[in-house]
Amino acid sequence: MNANYPKAYKKGLQNFYGRDFVVNRDVLIPRPETEMAIDMVLNLVGKPYLPGVKPSKAVLDKNLIIADVGTGSGCIGITLKLELTKAKVIATDISKRALDVAKKNAEKFNAKIEFLQSNLLDEIDSQIDLVVANLPYVDKEWEWLDEAFLSYEPNIALYAENHGLKLIYELIDQTSSRKIKYLILEADPCQHQQIIDYAKKRGYIFGDVRGFILYLYLE
């Protein structure tokens, strides 16, 4: 086997937020930068996420309804359900194979989550308080892109058109037309200003940024 073949696929496991998630080549290997999305949500709910770090004043109730869009291995949605047991979590992915892996993980951790095969939020009828999404945002034209490094992961999990922003923009269109108040998005930091500008035109206010994670909300 090629020396560059990811260890996570060899082992069939990747740690995310302290838990070993099952992974295979149908899903993106969960990344450490995505863990900050969990901290960001816990902070919004007023739950301490690091010993000694006081969360900000809660803006969201613990009974909130969360949509994890582009769930992949399920790492975000499942972690949120385990950390916020009163929350309802709906996880979507366009890939049935990815959803099969996410369902395995939900079973492994006994996390009660609703899974839907869906383009973005299309198949979700219920009201949503918060959308968390790590959608594909890699632009094939980035000169710093190491395609060999990414070559083992599914293209559908990595690349997006319009300089990597197509799906994120479509999601913002959907959340704004459904008046979904809270939005947590992962993107490369070089894309953040464009996303903030796009979202601002649709009523969203910039809330916070941590590494790759952006927080936006509707007034």
Ligand SMILES: C[S@@+](CC[C@H](N)C(=O)[O-])C[C@H]1O[C@@H](n2cnc3c(N)ncnc32)[C@H](O)[C@@H]1O
């Ligand atoms: C970057 S991966 C993130 C996986 C996981 N959430 C994580 O953070 O590790 C993006 C995921 O979005 C899914 N996806 C791609 N296009 C989508 C779409 N139009 N609607 C829903 N999911 C989509 C892919 O199948 C993939 O699982």
